[in-house]
Amino acid sequence: MPEYKLQRFRGGWAVALYEGGKRLSRRQLGARDAAGASAEFARVVADATRPVDPDLRTIWNAYVADREGRRIAQNMTWSGAAVLPFFGDLKPQDVTQKLCRAYAALRRKAKRGSAAQQVRYEASGRPVPVGVSDSTIRTELNQLRTALLWAESVGLIVKAPAIEMPGAGQAQDRHLTREEFDRLLAAAETPHLRLYLLLAISTAGRNAALLELTWDRVDFDRGLVFLGPRHILRPQKGRATVPMTSALRAALSNAHAYRRTDRVIEWAGEPVRSVRTALAGATRRADLSKVTPHMIRHSAAVWMAEAGRPMGEVAAFLGHSDDIITQRVYARFSPSYLRGSAQALEVGGPRANLKR
Template sequence: MPEYKLQRFRGGWAVAVYKGGKRLSRRQLECRDAAGAAAEFGRVVEDAQRPVDPTVRTIWEGYIAAKVGRRIAENMGWTGKAVLAFFGDRKPAEITEKLCQAYTAERRAAKRGSKQQQDRFAAKGRAVPIGVTNGTIRTELNQLRAALLWAEKANMIARAPAIEMPSAPQARERHLTRPEFDRLLDTAETPHLRLYLLLAISTAGRNAALLELTWDRVDFERGLVFLGPRHSLRPQKGRATVPMTNTLRAALANALAHRRTEHVIEWGGEPVKSVRTALGKAAKRAGLPNLTPHMLRHTAACWLAEAGRPMTEIAAFLGHADDLITQRVYARFSPSHLRQTADALEVGRARTVR
């Protein structure tokens, strides 16, 4: 049986669930004073220990509550619109391979865009785009699987069902050349997008890490950018600590002088939650269709490989736990990749010269 503990958390109180000495989850309590938190803690534990047969909706909402304050909780608020419309009232035991395939088929047939966007297509006599991509469907089902596995660990359900996924989309090979990036930078009309682009290409950071970056993690004295928690002993996946380039240092110094929030990427006195619209418009002006924030991280990694940097260094720059995935994706961009192996196959006079 899990063990429940009342703990201090973010200036208030939280209930934490442990099993075998390992914390499984933590949920913020509403009461801020000790007495009120203790009473609320008792009610939460009583409810948690009461035998239940939760629906997917209950599990999904519980998982979001356990991850409050993290980006996954915000993302699942959006993906939940599709997932809960289909799975929400079902029990985990009802989820089968066939049901997952039915969800995939329904999402592939779904109309894309908002009602207003669909109406605009119809008014122009154009067909409304149909079909959500496999990548989006896999994201939705992966989040469902994560919530169900969490429920199993929290003893809400006996066992999380297997989730059938559509095939993974082919990896995007496209990355920007240096002239293309320069063109993109020239078309960035707002300061926050220009800074975002310089930050993305100079740190190879993930989109979420860049948007969440705060000034306390920018160290001008040592010339470092901490994409993850500055003093964490367990770095977050994909969030490395990287040196500033000279160009980035100058851009950051200018942004710091004009800052209005604690976030590095800001606009109108507010942190920026997404750059997709601004980036899409700039990419269109630059003649670079289908540009995504992740493509900038991919571009930075490709440039490092093309410069002949060791895969271990590139892995560290990207925040990979080891260089296995780095080798698999980026080694082929290195000018020295398989060069000695190819030399062993040299024939004729060229072979004797060597």
């Protein structure tokens, strides 16, 4: 099998191709130092070994490898179980609007949940839920589009095809009142769910940030929770640094005393991957309609707005890069929202009694 090697050559560097111990070719590199030569060597080898006309499975896996260590790579490893059996063997030029619609139709008829969850349903005699939501289908197709656009940007393919996705739909506007949240908290039967709920409402953190939170990012001395890494200069999306409330400090202190892993949200000595099942059970016991992790984050933002907190402060708590989105979504919950403008439209009083 051919092998590429980086070699010193004529006072500089070269990339040589060997097979069976015999040199087949050698190419002078432009770089003059070791670091530059190493980087140029990597580019040359990547260009030489790049698959010709790769299929979508190759592109998907290459993108996941390029994003190794990021949450998107983990998410695409899971969603690939649905996307790749349908699209994997196709070439980019094979992707059409009709094909995307066929994928969406197939997913709307598919069984929901992981294979393990489906086995548990079947073992219990309950029917496995059917019908993947349009939001899930949209996420899967958007990941495919992202991988294809990346492949185009790095020269793996010439042109990324258009990917048709289901509409985004209407955003859920419902939020929990304080009384509803108290009922939900009281209905939480396990310590990990109770801690999760307190952490979620007290930090307005995203679900992923809460489940990935480690104890080294809980600063009891300063009373702070770092939802993102402590020492990065550029904050991650939705991962702010927020102060602890009194209730959260008490809950965290208790959980810290009995911790068995480095994760804040743990159960039976293992990090918790999802709270959806436990949350669904608490929701039923609290006699509430469907409650999601995002709804708790949304509720926290509404409560801050209802308390009259400045939108810039609410945006900082949510981890938004600016308060434009925050203003658009949450300003209407503020007690001062449009009050000045409404006062300018007051009628009655002395002006109303003027003769025409």
